[in-house]
Structure formats: structure tokens, C-alpha cells
Amino acid sequence: MTKRYTIIANWKMNPGTKQEALRLFKNVLKEKALLRKIHIIVCPPFLYISLLSLNKGKNMVSIGAQNISRLAEGPHTGEVSGSMIKSAGATHAIIGHSERRAMGETDEVIGEKMRQAMKSNLYAILAVGESEPGEDAHRILEEELKKALSGILLTDMKRILIAYEPRWAISKGKDDTGANSDTPEHAFEKAIFIRRILANLYNSSIAQKTPVLYGGSVRSKNISVFVNADSPFDGALVGGASLDAREFLELLRRIHIK
């Protein structure tokens, strides 16, 4: 069976206006043939979710949030709940991105967010990864996965995607060439390790079926290193390169589907 790769476009806190957001989105939608072959999940800032879902038409593209509140509702100024995200038209939410962890989000909070995402019937894109090169990545990954997945039932696992993102390889800027990304040897080994943890926590079928993506300085120049028929990854989480429609479409074109 042909594998359908998943590519997540994490726009982070960009672009500055809804007009620019719509323009970028419409440029991506132009490539209808690619959209049929690759599952693309565009994650704009919260405020643009409704706009993009209203403009997505019949295109096979999903919309995701970049964060979700750990709480369901109530007096929590500035928070955005899973149910709000869902009703704005998103189906996915990124949880535990390293830029949020750097703002103080703990593994426990990430676990609560994962459970909220499940309660709201969203797909969760769980980001995990060590902070510094040379750190004990296995120990960190195991801890992050165990805490984030605590209380996540086996039946919920079909709504979980995992992104391995070594933090030191993330967000080197829009003009980055991809030279800061992880090496395939190092990253592939982590994808296999993540599946081993999933097999221990659940079973081998969950370990195989859960999509595991690579994130961190993915560009059109290096996408084929991480996403190819021999790679253990099922796709990629793309930050900076998703903000330039031409670069992003080139990146998608370089994914060879057999």
C-alpha cells in the first residue's frame, strides 16, 4: 500500500495580517494534485483558523491549532479551549511544541492538554525532543512520552501523531538552508526508539500505526533525507519553510511517492 505522508505547516506567530494568511493558504491550495497525495495540516495562529476553514473548500487539507488550553471552560482569561478550536473548524492541535515548553509548559501540563484534545475529539500532534545535542535523548523522550500519554487510552491512539523535534534544530529562521537540521542517522534512531516506547506503553500495532514525524529545520533542500521510502518517519513538521508558498510547494514536490 502506498504510504500517505503527513506534512504539518506550523506558521507560528505569522503572518501579521489575515490578508497575508489567506494569500499564503490559497497559494498552497493551488497545488491540488499534491494535496491529494500528501496529507497537509496547516496550523495558523488561532485567529486565522475560522478564516482558513471557511476558505478551504473541498480541498483535502486539514487545519490545526498550535496550542490548546489544558482547561475546558471558565474564568481563564486568554485561554482557548479544545471545543472552541473544534468549532472554529480545526481538527488538529499541536501540543508540547518546544517553543511553548521554553515558555514554561511542563510535561504535566502537556498531559492535561493531551487529555483535553481527546475530550474535544481533536487529533493531537505531540511534539517531543531533547534540548541540547548530546543530551540523554532516550531518557528525555521516554519521560516526555510517558507523561504526555498518561491517561490516553489505547482507543484514543488513532488520534495521536508524534513529532520528534530535537529543540536545538528548530527555528533557525525563514532563510535557513536546512544545514541546522538533525542528521538522518540520529533522527531515524529516535523514530525507532519512540515506536519502542509506544509498543511498551500500548502494543506493537499502535507502535507501527502511530505517525511519527520529524521536525527541525526541514526545507525543500533536505526534506527527501527525512521523508523517503526507507525512512522510519511518516512525514515532517515544517516551521519557517511553510511561510513561503514557493518554498513550501517545492518541499512538497520533492517528496517522492512510489
Ligand code: PGA
Ligand atoms: P523550523 O520549525 O522548521 O522553522 O525549524 C520547526 C517547528 O516548528 O517545530
